[in-house]
Amino acid sequence: MAQPLHLMVAGHTNVGKTSLMRTLGRNAAFGQVANAPGTTQHVEALPLGQREDLLVLYDTPGLEDAMALREHMDELARQKGLQHWQGEEKVQLFLSSTRAQYDFQQEAKVLRQLMHSDAVLFVIDVRTPVLQKYFDELALLQLCGKPVLPVLNFTLHHPDEERLWRQELTRVNLHSVVAFDASAPPVSGEFTLYQTLSTVLQSHATVLQQWQQLIKEQGQERWQTASEYVAELVINAAAYRLVIYEGEQGEALEQLKEKVRKAEQKTIEHLLALYGFTNNELQMSFYAQVEGRWQQDLFHPATLQIMGIKASKGLATGAALGAGFDVATGGLSLGVGTVLGATLGAGAQTWRHYGSRLQQWWEGKRVLTVEDVLLRALILRLYLLIGELNRRGHGAQGAIVLPEQAEEAWQVAKMPEPIEQARAHPEWCAWGKLRTPRDGWRQAQHLALAQQLQQEFAALLPFK
Ligand SMILES: Nc1nc2c(ncn2[C@@H]2O[C@H](COP(=O)(O)OP(=O)(O)OP(=O)(O)O)[C@@H](O)[C@H]2O)c(=O)[nH]1
Numbered sequence: 409m410a411q412p413l414h415l416m417v418a419g420h421t422n423v424g425k426t427s428l429m430r431t432l433g434r435n436a437a438f439g440q441v442a443n444a445p446g447t448t449q450h451v452e453a454l455p456l457g458q459r460e461d462l463l464v465l466y467d468t469p470g471l472e473d474a475m476a477l478r479e480h481m482d483e484l485a486r487q488k489g490l491q492h493w494q495g496e497e498k499v500q501l502f503l504s505s506t507r508a509q510y511d512f513q514q515e516a517k518v519l520r521q522l523m524h525s526d527a528v529l530f531v532i533d534v535r536t537p538v539l540q541k542y543f544d545e546l547a548l549l550q551l552c553g554k555p556v557l558p559v560l561n562f563t564l565h566h567p568d569e570e571r572l573w574r575q576e577l578t579r580v581n582l583h584s585v586v587a588f589d590a591s592a593p594p595v596s597g598e599f600t601l602y603q604t605l606s607t608v609l610q611s612h613a614t615v616l617q618q619w620q621q622l623i624k625e626q627g628q629e630r631w632q633t634a635s636e637y638v639a640e641l642v643i644n645a646a647a648y649r650l651v652i653y654e655g656e657q658g659e660a661l662e663q664l665k666e667k668v669r670k671a672e673q674k675t676i677e678h679l680l681a682l683y684g685f686t687n688n689e690l691q692m693s694f695y696a697q698v699e700g701r702w703q704q705d706l707f708h709p710a711t712l713q714i715m716g717i718k719a720s721k722g723l724a725t726g727a728a729l730g731a732g733f734d735v736a737t738g739g740l741s742l743g744v745g746t747v748l749g750a751t752l753g754a755g756a757q758t759w760r761h762y763g764s765r766l767q768q769w770w771e772g773k774r775v776l777t778v779e780d781v782l783l784r785a786l787i788l789r790l791y792l793l794i795g796e797l798n799r800r801g802h803g804a805q806g807a808i809v810l811p812e813q814a815e816e817a818w819q820v821a822k823m824p825e826p827i828e829q830a831r832a833h834p835e836w837c838a839w840g841k842l843r844t845p846r847d848g849w850r851q852a853q854h855l856a857l858a859q860q861l862q863q864e865f866a867a868l869l870p871f872k
C-alpha cells in the first residue's frame with residue numbers, strides 16, 4: 409500500500425493557513441481563525457476524510473521574521489563550515505541551537521514539521537505587496553529540498569494581484585502555482601490543487617489520485633444523505649395530520665406551524681453538520697448562520713411567492729372553501745375529517761373528490777394538514793441551502809446567504825408520487841415519536857423521494 413502523504417501548510421502569519429486547512433478538511437471547527445497575527449500557536453494535524461492512511465495536513469504557526477532567522481542560520485552554518493547545498497543540516501543545526509527555544513520558537517516548530525513532511529503548501533495573501541520577506545520565507549522552506557506549492561489565497565476579487573504574484577514566483581523558479589480562496593474556493597479548485605501537487609510530487613501521485621477519487625465519492629454520499637434528510641422531513645410533513653374540533657383551529661394551526669418550523673430547523677442542523685459547518689466555538693443560532701430566506705417566516709404567503717412557487721391555484725381553491733390556504737393558515741389545509749381517518753385534507757384537488765362532504769364542514773372533526781405549496785417551499789429552501797453548502801469553503805466566516813433564485817423546474821413540477829403516498833399514510837409521520845416508524849413501504853417511498861429530489865436538483869452539484 410502507498411505511504412500516506414504528509415502535507416504541511418505554511419506561510420506568513422495571518423494569510424489564511426488555518427482557513428485553508430478548514431476548507432481542504434471540510435471542517436469549519438478546525439483550529440482557531442482570527443484576523444490577527446499569531447492566532448495559531450502550535451502544529452496541528454488533520455487527517456483528511458478521517459483517513460490517516462491517505463493524506464494528513466498540518467497547520468503551522470505563521471512565520472514572522474524569516475529574514476532574521478536566515479541571518480542566524482547563515483551564521484551557524486558558517487561557524488560549522490556547512491556548504492550551501494547542505495540545507496537539511498542547516499535546519500538541524502538551527503533546531504538544536506538555543507535560539508530555537510526562545511526568539512525563534514514559532515519558526516522552529518514550522519521547520520521541525522518540515523523535516524517530517526513530504527511537501528509544503530505555501531499560502532500567500534495576494535492582497536499584500538510582493539515583498540522580500542515572502543522570498544525569505546520561501547527560501548527557508550526550500551532548505552530541506554521538499555516540494556513547495558504556492559497557494560494564492562484571497563483571489564476571489566483580486567485577479568490583477570494574482571497575476572502579479574504568479575509572475576514574481578516564476579523568478580524564484582516556482583512555476584506551479586494554485587489559486588484558491590479559502591472562503592469561496594473556485595469550483596473544482598480542490599482538484600486543481602491536488603492535480604498540480606502531483607506534478608511536483610510524483611512520488612505520491614497514486615495517493616493524490618486516490619484522494620481525489622475519495623473526494624468525489626464522499627461528495628456523492630453527502631448529496632445522497634442530504635437528500636434523505638430532506639425527504640424525511642417532507643414525508644413526515646406530508647403524512648402529518650392533526651384532528652381537531654370546531655373552535656380549536658387557531659391553536660391547532662399554531663401547533664402545526666411550530667412542528668414544521670422545528671422539523672425544518674432540525675433538518676438544517678443535520679445538513680450543516682453533514683457538510684462540516686458546525687462551529688462549536690461560535691454555536692450560532694441557525695438564523696445567524698443562514699441569512700436571507702430563512703429570516704422570513706416559512707408560513708408567510710410572501711415567502712412562498714418569493715420562492716417563485718405557483719400557489720395561485722391552491723390559493724383560489726382554498727379561499728373558495730373558506731379555509732385551506734390563506735393568510736391565516738399560510739400553507740396549511742383545514743379539511744373535513746372522517747372518523748375513520750381516511751385520506752383527507754391533502755391538496756386542494758382532493759377537495760373535488762370530497763365535495764359531497766362539504767356540508768359536514770362545520771360538523772364533527774376537521775383535519776389539519778400541510779399543503780403541497782408548503783412542502784414545495786420546504787424542499788426549495790433546503791435545496792438552496794444544500795447548493796450553498798456544496799459551494800462554500802469551510803474557511804468562510806460570514807453567514808450563509810441563500811441565492812435569490814429558486815430552481816425553475818421545481819416551481820411547476822408535479823408533486824412526486826411518494827408524497828402522495830405519505831398523504832395516505834398518517835402513521836408514517838415520525839413527529840412526536842421516539843423513532844422513525846419501521847415500515848418497509850415507507851422506507852421504500854422515502855428513498856424513492858430522495859432519489860427523485862436528487863435528479864430534480866442535480867444542477868446544484870458543483871461536480872458530477
Ligand atoms: N475573504 C477571505 N478571507 C479569508 C480567506 N482566508 C482567510 N481569511 C480571513 O483571514 C483571516 C486570517 O485567517 P487565518 O486562517 O486565521 O490565518 P492564518 O494564516 O492561519 O493566521 P495565523 O495562524 O495567525 O498565522 C481571518 O479573518 C479569515 O477569516 C479567504 O480566502 N478569503
Ligand SMILES: [Mg+2]
Pocket residue numbers: 425426427440441447448468
Ligand atoms: Mg492559523
